[in-house]
Amino acid sequence: MIRYRIRELRRVPVGLLRPHPHNWRTHSQSQCAALRSVLHEIGYASALLAYELPDGTLQLIDGHLRADAEPDSVAPVLVLDVSADEAQKILLTHDPLAEMAGVDAEQLARALCEVALRSPAMREMLAVKALRGVCADVALASTVAAEPVIAE
Numbered sequence: 001m002i003r004y005r006i007r008e009l010r011r012v013p014v015g016l017l018r019p020h021p022h023n024w025r026t027h028s029q030s031q032c033a034a035l036r037s038v039l040h041e042i043g044y045a046s047a048l049l050a051y052e053l054p055d056g057t058l059q060l061i062d063g064h065l066r067a068d069a070e071p072d073s074v075a076p077v078l079v080l081d082v083s084a085d086e087a088q089k090i091l092l093t094h095d096p097l098a099e100m101a102g103v104d105a106e107q108l109a110r111a112l113c114e115v116a117l118r119s120p121a122m123r124e125m126l127a128v129k130a131l132r133g134v135c136a137d138v139a140l141a142s143t144v145a146a147e148p149v150i151a152e
Contacts, residue, residue, distance in 0.1 A: 007081040009047060011074050016051060018059045020091055020125045035069050037119035047076040051087045061087050062094050092131045
């Protein structure tokens, strides 16, 4: 049986969140710029992960970049019912699991052609992914739409 570990969803001032001391991820300036663009264009569409320490503060497990990118914001935080050891396991496995996903280049190209990305940082992020060979067709970088595609 799979345990349900989400205790609650809270809206938390980001400045109150404590970074995990074993966070092993680093983030470039371009990644931070792309994330800021996403947050400003779309907003928070997923929650940060944290667990409560004995003193009541929340220790981040996932979402360090989102917290760093907009330190004065209020963010959605899933407070998990996990131990410190379990939190560290989540920290170690959360991103690598996502990175194991494959890419359907045709679906990605179609989505990129149908969506308007106003932010140069978001367009650059997706073009870089295509140029790094994430997609089978390197020409995909040129399909990132700067203006909406109008279906007639």
